[in-house]
Structures are given as C-alpha cells and as structure tokens.
Amino acid sequence: MYSSSSVETPEIGQETRTAEELDLPWQVIVHNDPVNLMSYVTMVFQKVFALPREKAEKHMLEVHEQGRSVLWSGMRERGELYVQQLHGYLLLATLERTN
Amino acid sequence: MDIRRDQDCLEISELDPFLAELLRQIPESTNTEGAEGAKERIFSAPAATSEREICAEWKLYVEPELQRLFQTATETVASDLQQLNGSTKPFANCTLRIPRKNSEAWLSALNQARLVIAAKYNFTEGELCDHYRSPIGSRRDLGLFQVNFYGFLQEFILNELEKE
Numbered sequence: 218m219y220s221s222s223s224v225e226t227p228e229i230g231q232e233t234r235t236a237e238e239l240d241l242p243w244q245v246i247v248h249n250d251p252v253n254l255m256s257y258v259t260m261v262f263q264k265v266f267a268l269p270r271e272k273a274e275k276h277m278l279e280v281h282e283q284g285r286s287v288l289w290s291g292m293r294e295r296g297e298l299y300v301q302q303l304h305g306y307l308l309l310a311t312l313e314r315t316n
Numbered sequence: 317m318d319i320r321r322d323q324d325c326l327e328i329s330e331l332d333p334f335l336a337e338l339l340r341q342i343p344e345s346t347n348t349e350g351a352e353g354a355k356e357r358i359f360s361a362p363a364a365t366s367e368r369e370i371c372a373e374w375k376l377y378v379e380p381e382l383q384r385l386f387q388t389a390t391e392t393v394a395s396d397l398q399q400l401n402g403s404t405k406p407f408a409n410c411t412l413r414i415p416r417k418n419s420e421a422w423l424s425a426l427n428q429a430r431l432v433i434a435a436k437y438n439f440t441e442g443e444l445c446d447h448y449r450s451p452i453g454s455r456r457d458l459g460l461f462q463v464n465f466y467g468f469l470q471e472f473i474l475n476e477l478e479k480e
Contacts, residue, residue: 251441251445260474260477297362300363301382304362305382307427307428310362311361311364312362313363
C-alpha cells in the first residue's frame with residue numbers, strides 16, 4: 218500500500234541551460250525577392266514542404282505581401298536541411314531562432 | 317516564336333536570330349564572376365551573421381554543394397543549346413527541343429540567369445514589373461528584356477510541369 222511517509226523528499230536543484238542545449242525550435246523563413254516568379258515560389262513550397270497547392274500559395278502570397286513567411290519550425294538540423302533545399306531552388310531563405 | 321509541348325519535349329520553334337541569341341546567352345548569364353552583388357544573391361546567407369557556427373559550416377560544406385548543383389544545371393542547358401549552333405543559314409529561324417527530363421535544369425539555369433542579371437543591373441521592383449517597356453535602347457534595357465524573356469520561358473515550363 219502506498220504510504221506518503223515512505224517517500225523521500227527529492228532534492229531540488231537549479232539548472233541553467235542555454236537555448237542551444239535545449240535545442241529550442243528554429244524557424245525556416247522565406248523572404249521576398251522581386252525576381253523569383255510567384256508560380257515558381259509556389260512550386261518550390263509544394264516540392265520542399267510537400268504542401269497542397271492552396272497552402273503553398275498562401276505562403277507565397279504572405280512572402281509577396283508581407284516580405285516574409287514562416288514555412289516551418291522545429292529542430293535545427295531539419296531546418297538547416299530545408300534551408301539548403303530552398304537555396305538549391307535559389308529562394309531567399311534563412312534559419313532563425315524561435316523567440 | 318511558337319512554344320508547345322511535343323511528346324517528351326518542350327519545343328520552341330520559329331525562333332528568330334535575336335531570341336536564339338538570348339537563349340545562347342543563358343549559360344554565360346549565370347556567371348557571377350566580377351559581380352559581387354550577384355554572387356551574394358546566388359549564395360545568400362542561411363542565417364543572421366550572429367549565427368556564426370551555422371554560417372561557417374554553410375560556407376564550408378553547403379556552398380560547394382550548391383555550386384555543383386547550379387553548375388550541373390547550367391551544363392545541361394548549355395548542352396541542349398548546342399542544337400542552335402547547327403543551322404547552315406546564319407539568319408534563319410530555328411527550333412529548340414528541351415527534353416522533358418531537363419525541365420528542372422532549365423528552371424534552375426533560367427532562374428540563375430535572371431537573378432544574376434537583375435543583381436548586376438540593380439533593377440528595381442517597379443522595373444521588373446514593367447513588362448511593356450520598350451524600345452531596347454541600352455545594355456541595361458536589354459538586360460531587363462532578358463530577365464522578362466527568361467521569366468516567360470520559366471512560366472511556360474512550370475505550366476507544362478503542372479499538367480503532369
């Protein structure tokens with residue numbers, strides 16, 4: 218039978234970790250570029266992120282009208298891979314910390 | 317100029333010598349040598365400069381890979397463009413067939429060329445949207461025409477890819 222008196226009080230310590238240690242989510246951001254065609258950017262979003270056309274278009278319009286769009290967020294390594302793919306298609310993309 | 321899908325090819329026929337010459341210039345137009353702005357655009361930073369580790373690793377490992385990727389696409393396009401050198405009559409219209417399997421390489425090379433030309437001439441967004449600008453009175457005007465012509469080809473290739 219469970220008895221609270223038999224449970225030892227845990228020691229409470231303090232730990233400080235940097236954002237890197239915790240591997241906080243990162244964001245993949247695509248920035249506006251007056252040269253790339255809208256249809257081309259939509260196609261790239263569909264290919265790289267396997268997005269349905271409507272969603273890819275929504276992000277493309279966000280880039281076009283607001284200057285940038287967050288396409289993905291998650292762990293750094295995967296984000297770097299996405300940025301590499303986007304640069305392979307010559308899109309202006311960066312990896313940024315989420316905060 | 318007529319452009320259509322023909323089985324496993326995209327066929328651009330009735331190409332007059334001027335447009336044929338612009339097509340021949342695609343590989344050369346992707347060259348960023350001596351144009352720092354163009355180089356910066358083609359190999360743009362993957363993160364803010366404060367992310368030193370990411371930027372340093374990128375320069376070391378990713379950039380050479382991207383360089384190879386772009387180079388391969390340009391070489392494929394240059395090889396397809398050899399068709400334009402076969403005409404015995406120097407001012408005759410000609411036909412170019414782009415194999416379907418090379419569509420991605422064409423999209424990449426056309427995009428590289430457009431970005432490099434736009435960076436070299438520092439075109440504004442307004443200029444890039446002005447599709448009816450004429451006549452061509454300077455090398456800069458010709459550059460803008462090239463950007464728009466290559467964009468038209470990109471759009472056509474994209475439309476064809478979408479149909480599949």
